[in-house]
Amino acid sequence: MANTVISLRGATKQFGGLVAVDNVSFDVREHEVLGLIGPNGSGKSTTLNLISGALPATDGEISLRGGTITGLPARAIARKGVSRTFQLVRLLPSMNVLENVMAGGVFGHRRRWGQSAERHAMQVLEMIGMADKAKSHVGQLTYIDTKRVELARALSGEPEVLLLDEWLAGLNPTELTEGIDLIHRLRDEGRTIILVEHVMDAIRSLCDNCVVMSSGKKIAEGSTDDVLSDPEVIRAYLGDDDA
The missing domain is CATH 3.40.50.300 (P-loop containing nucleotide triphosphate hydrolases)
Structure with a gap:
């Protein structure tokens, strides 16, 4: 079991x-x-x-x-x-997509930093189909894409x-x-x-x-x-x- x-x-x-x-x-x-x-x-x-x-x-x-x-x-x-998403999406508005996802890695389970955090965040964005929007401002995203970014941030903590x-x-x-x-x-x-x-x-x-x-x-x-x-x-x- x-x-x-x-x-x-x-x-x-x-x-x-x-x-x-x-x-x-x-x-x-x-x-x-x-x-x-x-x-x-x-x-x-x-x-x-x-x-x-x-x-x-x-x-x-x-x-x-x-x-x-x-x-x-x-x-x-x-x-x-333990990583989570919220009912109301909570992204960091001053950061772009990649930086939002990196934040999950920095504060997550493995405590990634610098280039390691950036590489890992890009891998997660590729996995969820958002790599082409890595440099986008979060204010430019569609609703489902904001949800994808929040999910990517949770996943980048390697929960x-x-x-x-x-x-x-x-x-x-x-x-x-x-x-x-x-x-x-x-x-x-x-x-x-x-x-x-x-x-x-x-x-x-x-x-x-x-x-x-x-x-x-x-x-x-x-x-x-x-x-x-x-x-x-x-x-x-x-x-x-x-x-």
Whole structure:
């Protein structure tokens, strides 16, 4: 059985009286693509924020390859090998495409610098089909290209775990197909990915397993096909006609 890379045990996040993530536990194995799904406001992005260190957990434990990362600042967790994208793309506006991607390598897992960081950033841009725009200003990019650059920046940190927070959101149908193909390539490279996503075609084609959240709690976990046919999951998404 593959090694566990990320493990959550009783992860909880409270904002005052609101429990956004309520005692959530799951494991992500090496080379697995795990879908973290559920209706809006169910706690998915907050869970990613706990894993990446963007928010501190109120309770519970999160570990990376057996070592506790709970309570570490985001920069330390990035150094240990967790990279992410955000729902709203956050590029560095004063830097060009190549410099944005290099930043991921400088502050990432391997701490590349200088020519090594530049070479590696160019390799990542080539892999995602953006090498011809390396010198472009980020303000000149189309929406999907800004998303590609943010993904490239996350990848240039050479992460052990990649967290994608609705990376496919807002894309038109053609871009969506391209986006799913790109994540497929990352999956085929054997990367370990946690994917927060509402696009069910992407979940079905990309994810080995899914964790389903509703109102901060985990309500289902298992293979993608099993989870998406679970009556409780269908109720959570569509509402209960008898309610």
